[in-house]
Amino acid sequence: MIVVIDYSVGNVESVCKAFRHIGCEAELSRDPARIAKASGLVLPGVAAFGYAMEALGDAAEPVKEAAESGKPILGICVGHQLLFDESTEYGPHKGLGLIRGCVVPVPPVQTVPHMGWNLVELPEGMGLFAGLGPAKHFYFAHSYHAEVSDPQATTARVDYGSLLTASVQKGNIFGVQFHPEKSSRQGLQVLKNFHALCVEREA
Amino acid sequence: MLTKRIIPCLDVKDNRVVKGVNFLNLRDAGDPVELGALYSDSGADELVFLDITATIRSRKTIVDMVKRVAENVFIPFTVGGGIRSVEQIDELLRSGAEKASVNTAAVQNPDLISEAAKRFGNQCVVLAIDARRSKTRPGHWQVCVKAGSEPTDIDVVEWAKRGEDLGAGEILLTSMDADGTKAGYDNALNKAVSDAVNIPVIASGGAGTLDHLYDAVVEGGADAVLMASITHFGNYTITQMKEYLRDRGLPMNL
Numbered sequence: 182m183i184v185v186i187d188y189s190v191g192n193v194e195s196v197c198k199a200f201r202h203i204g205c206e207a208e209l210s211r212d213p214a215r216i217a218k219a220s221g222l223v224l225p226g227v228a229a230f231g232y233a234m235e236a237l238g239d240a241a242e243p244v245k246e247a248a249e250s251g252k253p254i255l256g257i258c259v260g261h262q263l264l265f266d267e268s269t270e271y272g273p274h275k276g277l278g279l280i281r282g283c284v285v286p287v288p289p290v291q292t293v294p295h296m297g298w299n300l301v302e303l304p305e306g307m308g309l310f311a312g313l314g315p316a317k318h319f320y321f322a323h324s325y326h327a328e329v330s331d332p333q334a335t336t337a338r339v340d341y342g343s344l345l346t347a348s349v350q351k352g353n354i355f356g357v358q359f360h361p362e363k364s365s366r367q368g369l370q371v372l373k374n375f376h377a378l379c380v381e382r383e384a
Numbered sequence: 385m386l387t388k389r390i391i392p393c394l395d396v397k398d399n400r401v402v403k404g405v406n407f408l409n410l411r412d413a414g415d416p417v418e419l420g421a422l423y424s425d426s427g428a429d430e431l432v433f434l435d436i437t438a439t440i441r442s443r444k445t446i447v448d449m450v451k452r453v454a455e456n457v458f459i460p461f462t463v464g465g466g467i468r469s470v471e472q473i474d475e476l477l478r479s480g481a482e483k484a485s486v487n488t489a490a491v492q493n494p495d496l497i498s499e500a501a502k503r504f505g506n507q508c509v510v511l512a513i514d515a516r517r518s519k520t521r522p523g524h525w526q527v528c529v530k531a532g533s534e535p536t537d538i539d540v541v542e543w544a545k546r547g548e549d550l551g552a553g554e555i556l557l558t559s560m561d562a563d564g565t566k567a568g569y570d571n572a573l574n575k576a577v578s579d580a581v582n583i584p585v586i587a588s589g590g591a592g593t594l595d596h597l598y599d600a601v602v603e604g605g606a607d608a609v610l611m612a613s614i615t616h617f618g619n620y621t622i623t624q625m626k627e628y629l630r631d632r633g634l635p636m637n638l
Contacts, residue, residue, distance in 0.1 A: 192477060192478060195454065198454060202455075292583070294505075294553075296386075296507050297387065297429075297584075298387045300385075300387075318637035318638075322507055340385065364459075365424065365458055365459050368458060
């Protein structure tokens with residue numbers, strides 16, 4: 182069972198719906214016991230950074246413990262940004278600190294927010310992007326992005342006048358700036374791949 | 385670089401998708417939940433659902449429909465029609481929509497745009513404008529409200545600029561003169577508005593052929609093209625549209 186962390190705001194259910202649509206079990210929860218039992222965790226992408234961290238509250242510790250235990254974790258959009266040390270969005274706010282880096286405004290080279298379908302060149306041999314080929318379009322909607330200081334953690338960038346971080350991985354911890362649950366077939370494939378990584382680790 | 389977007393529009397009346405000509409003579413085009421799932425799966429970039437009944441009685445129906453649509457649609461979708469308050473927008477976003485479009489209520493109360501933008505972010509607020517060529521001022525268009533039935537004295541270009549200032553994230557620009565005619569978008573209108581604002585403009589009304597889509601982007605300066613008749617009734621698939629535009633050099637999500 183994948184646990185999607187419930188911040189009780191906005192449309193947190195959409196990721197659950199997407200998992201169910203592709204036949205993967207997922208539930209919305211922030212209960213430490215459910216988090217401990219989960220095969221994998223998803224930090225969904227809703228609300229602003231500070232709000233999401235606050236809503237995470239006492240669930241932050243169990244999420245960090247799960248990360249250290251090797252459980253696969255996928256952060257989506259703001260959920261991906263929470264993986265880093267801190268953010269300047271209405272901030273500063275401290276993040277989970279699972280990957281080194283800071284969340285900063287998207288440089289205003291083109292209209293901000295960066296919203297729409299943009300092409301992501303995908304790294305070879307990365308389980309999260311299995312079966313997707315060398316490049317795919319994904320749906321983005323964000324005004325901040327991660328400046329990653331962990332060497333080699335950035336796995337893909339996206340060109341929006343300047344190069345923005347599109348995805349990261351550090352061991353069992355994955356983050357995507359785009360919304361896989363809103364990125365049609367290719368997005369559902371990313372979620373399917375994440376589920377497969379969770380199942381693989383449990384087996 | 386962001387791709388140009390193909391957006392099928394589903395006008396919903398009494399739980400059915402319908403399509404007319406110049407906002408009249410509606411014809412049945414299918415079930416909104418089924419059609420939504422079909423488009424989501426066949427490569428559409430976004431969807432727009434417009435409740436064209438938009439009566440008080442239909443509000444609950446449309447929220448239920450949005451919930452059912454959200455179970456099967458894995459691309460962003462916008463819902464509009466009869467939205468009068470930020471509470472209604474909140475309910476639609478919670479039910480699974482990404483964006484809400486406002487039209488008549490925003491003309492009557494422009495603060496609705498700024499209030500919604502502050503609460504949900506600009507990206508959630510689409511300003512829909514129904515535009516009709518002015519008979520008295522050539523080269524100008526007038527804003528029409530109440531599903532196009534009531535012309536106002538408001539100039540479309542001025543209203544679009546004001547909407548951007550108030551915090552709208554996008555303009556959904558429908559030409560009432562071209563709607564449903566399949567004779568091409570009103571690209572003079574599209575160009576006038578897209579030159580005047582920095583937010584994306586969605587061209588709507590008049591798509592009949594593949595080159596109409598191209599012209600809306602290249603001549604009209606549109607960031608996205610919305611269509612109904614030519615896709616609901618099977619003239620072209622989404623993939624055909626996208627391949628055509630890509631082959632003519634536009635960035636497309638394919």
